[in-house]
Amino acid sequence: MSDVLTDSPRLVAFSRLDDVLAHAVDALESGQFAEAATAAFPGLHISAAEARRLLRTPPGRPLPTATGPRSQRPSWDLITAGHEGWTWVRRQYGLSDLELDLVLMALAPEADLRCERLYGFLQDDLSRKRPLVGTALDLLTATADERLAGRGAFGADAPLAEHRAGPAASPPPSHGPPRQPGRPPPTTPRPHRQQAGAGR
DSSP states (O other): OOTHHHHOGGGHHHHHHHHHHHHHHHHIIIIITHHHHTSSSTTTOOOHHHHHHHHHSOTTOOSOOOSSOSSOOOOHHHHHHTOHHHHHHHHHHTOOHHHHHHHHHHHHHHHOTHHHHHHHHHTTOTTOOSOBHHHHHHHHOSSHHHHHHHGGGGSTTSHHHHTTOSOBOOOOOOSSOOOOTTSOOOOOOOOOOOOTTTTO
16 A cells, blocks of 8 residues: 555545556556557557457456456545545445445546546547446456446436436437537528519
8 A cells, every 4th residue: 555645544545546447557468458558549549459359358247357456455444434525425325335436436537637547548538538337347347247236336226326426328429519508509500591572
């Protein structure tokens, strides 16, 4: 565990996330994504060889799987013991350890800009600065069964969905510029018809 945590107990949760992200980066560098990791533009290019490798991967299995955590990952019991905010969130909403990890992943970019670039790299899209549901489950689960069970954290009656916390679902494709909040959607202009007799 990093020495900074001795003086900054509020950062223990970020140490846990750092280990999760480092675990995924280790998997990239260990050869599971060797083609993408050594590409000229890592995080922006998916080759045909990478696509074939994905097809050989068992269905439902989380993608970034390395040998194990890089260090002794701090538990949520340790984190909540030194942080009133996380203690309140855990008790108020009755969150499991997985749900707390999901909330941490979603909130981290607001406090640590490193996470934006790391999420972009791991999602093969540097414009994605927040983790999607699939990415989060890939990072936090180790087997297909765990990944499938983790989907329950995003059920309609689950705390994360009810309070709109945690990673987001994949957004639909955009076919135009984003609409500003509070403004009506743009209308398609209709061609002008010249009235009968006009211009005579």
